[in-house]
Amino acid sequence: MTASMASFVNARQMWNATRVPSTSSSSTSSSSTSRCGASASAPLRARARGGACVVRDANNEAASSSGGGSGNDARGMNADGTEAGQQSMYDFDMYVGDERASSAGAPVKKSTFATTPELSLDEEFKTLIRARKAVTEAETRKRWNEGAATPKVAFDLGQDYIRRVAVAYPYAVVGSARGDVAVCDISKSAALAISPAAHRRDWSEVESRPLGERVLLGQYDGGAVTAVGITLVQNGSKFDFARVASGGRDGVVHLYKAATNSAALVEQGQAQHAGVVTGITFTRGSLWSTALDGRLCRWSLIPPPVAVASTEHERWKTEDASAYAKVPPPMLAKQGEWSTGQPSLSLSSCDNSGIIAVGNADGTAAILSAEASSFDSSRVSNMLTWKAHEGSTVRSIAQCPGNGIVTGGGDGIIRVWRLSSKPSSPAFDAHAGTKFFITDESTKPELVAELRGHTGAVVSLSCGCDGRLVSGAHDGTIRVWDLDLTKNKPGEKIKTIRRDARYAVLGHTVWLGSTYADAERIICDGANNVLLEYDFTAQADDTDM
Numbered sequence: 001m002t003a004s005m006a007s008f009v010n011a012r013q014m015w016n017a018t019r020v021p022s023t024s025s026s027s028t029s030s031s032s033t034s035r036c037g038a039s040a041s042a043p044l045r046a047r048a049r050g051g052a053c054v055v056r057d058a059n060n061e062a063a064s065s066s067g068g069g070s071g072n073d074a075r076g077m078n079a080d081g082t083e084a085g086q087q088s089m090y091d092f093d094m095y096v097g098d099e100r101a102s103s104a105g106a107p108v109k110k111s112t113f114a115t116t117p118e119l120s121l122d123e124e125f126k127t128l129i130r131a132r133k134a135v136t137e138a139e140t141r142k143r144w145n146e147g148a149a150t151p152k153v154a155f156d157l158g159q160d161y162i163r164r165v166a167v168a169y170p171y172a173v174v175g176s177a178r179g180d181v182a183v184c185d186i187s188k189s190a191a192l193a194i195s196p197a198a199h200r201r202d203w204s205e206v207e208s209r210p211l212g213e214r215v216l217l218g219q220y221d222g223g224a225v226t227a228v229g230i231t232l233v234q235n236g237s238k239f240d241f242a243r244v245a246s247g248g249r250d251g252v253v254h255l256y257k258a259a260t261n262s263a264a265l266v267e268q269g270q271a272q273h274a275g276v277v278t279g280i281t282f283t284r285g286s287l288w289s290t291a292l293d294g295r296l297c298r299w300s301l302i303p304p305p306v307a308v309a310s311t312e313h314e315r316w317k318t319e320d321a322s323a324y325a326k327v328p329p330p331m332l333a334k335q336g337e338w339s340t341g342q343p344s345l346s347l348s349s350c351d352n353s354g355i356i357a358v359g360n361a362d363g364t365a366a367i368l369s370a371e372a373s374s375f376d377s378s379r380v381s382n383m384l385t386w387k388a389h390e391g392s393t394v395r396s397i398a399q400c401p402g403n404g405i406v407t408g409g410g411d412g413i414i415r416v417w418r419l420s421s422k423p424s425s426p427a428f429d430a431h432a433g434t435k436f437f438i439t440d441e442s443t444k445p446e447l448v449a450e451l452r453g454h455t456g457a458v459v460s461l462s463c464g465c466d467g468r469l470v471s472g473a474h475d476g477t478i479r480v481w482d483l484d485l486t487k488n489k490p491g492e493k494i495k496t497i498r499r500d501a502r503y504a505v506l507g508h509t510v511w512l513g514s515t516y517a518d519a520e521r522i523i524c525d526g527a528n529n530v531l532l533e534y535d536f537t538a539q540a541d542d543t544d545m
Helices: 003-019 071-076 121-146 211-217
Strands: 044-049 052-056 062-064 093-096 150-156 162-168 171-176 181-185 190-195 225-232 240-248 252-259 266-272 277-283 286-291 295-300 306-309 316-319 334-339 344-350 355-360 364-369 384-387 394-400 404-409 414-421 443-451 458-462 468-473 478-482 503-505 515-517 521-527 530-535
Touching: 150 171, 162 225, 162 515, 162 521, 162 530, 171 225, 171 240, 181 225, 181 240, 181 252, 190 252, 240 277, 240 286, 252 277, 252 286, 266 295, 277 355, 286 344, 295 344, 355 394, 355 404, 364 394, 364 404, 394 468, 404 458, 404 468, 414 468, 458 515, 468 515, 468 521, 478 521
Parallel strands: 225 277, 277 344, 344 394, 394 458
Antiparallel strands: 044 052, 044 093, 052 062, 150 530, 162 171, 171 181, 181 190, 225 240, 240 252, 252 266, 277 286, 286 295, 295 334, 306 316, 344 355, 355 364, 364 384, 394 404, 404 414, 414 443, 458 468, 468 478, 478 503, 515 521, 521 530
16 A cells, blocks of 8 residues: 555544544344444435434435434534534435435435445545646646746756757757767656767868858757657667667767666667758657758668677678677668758657658748658658748748647748648548548648747747647747647637747757657756756645645
């Protein structure tokens, strides 16, 4: 029995000892006779008033009483001093069978009240826990609305700057300006594993970067690591807890596994792009990446076998490399490749909807089914592309419940799109978990809101908290917006969405690159060498019942 359960049982026993005073009614000869004098075999509904047990009929008239005092006395005053007709702290109902009986066992009129059997200790404890949880969630929601968050340091990287972060709570992966990739436990503010110098930094000053890169990514997007991703392992070994991927300015994509018995990230494979890697994501059992080379690639998570020198035999053979000395990691197997026609600047995915979303340098956005493969004729699917931002770039993109796609522009403007489908075509929903193949004929993006407030490029979007959109930009601010598309069915007119932010969280540097949000917190970089967490959960003293 847990400590909370034991405390609850003790409190309930003390309450039961005081809520019903001892009665002076004599016991009957039958062992099956009830406390009020009625036979247990006879239906009974009785109400205790102080030391008396009064049985009432359907008209609420006293049928009989015992244990001191008449029915009239019982109706006059309650034992705790309250007047008759008011609920006494000692009142309780007893039900036996479908009909009621008097204290002498004679049947009376059938009760007009439905029977309510008493809850067991376990059920009553669970009810209490549910009630407390509801109060806590309501208080957390109130804090979200008011911006009453508690800021704290979730992780300290040390002497290096954090430039990217991805979260699978309680774990997070961060990428640094120097090229390190580290995994930490946010709930404990502890480092778990690291891959030092995973990506090389091939420039020292902004002016030394290629002109095209400076124009597309801006002067505040620096560092060797430019994209990270993390997903929790469901069917790995007992030590493995996450898969991690990183992409850098060198165009390399690394795939690692994180294990509790190793302080180093174990590399399982790598891939190469011809430009800066701008997006990394895991979904539907695959790794996806985008880069300035305009390619969207899908990679297998199963590392291929490699030829290694076995320590057990004198000859070369193909075996699992994990049992031998460190060798160059194998190249990841490519499961699909699509050309966006433009340098790609952002990438997002959703496991539930099975949608891959890409933002491009020419202001277009594109979506693709996560089930698609350019190498399998049975799963070939084209990308649906539309103009999302005129005269600007799409620096960030995200998906929200209600068939929503959110795009963040290099001009600081956020646009909300809703994908509407023909009645004969399957529609996707971020909560549905459907397999959805997209075609130009079945899906049409519809602009439903334009959100203004940022003065720099919007480089991060998160819809992890229901009814909220969290955005981060190169103006050094994080903004929280009201956004809920689930209240309207496809085809219904969407009400005007509040176009200004509910509030802004200030105090970050212009190098802010990533944000994460769920129902209880916001996590972001943009604070030099530390990872920040804004906690909206209610404090213990705020929810005492």
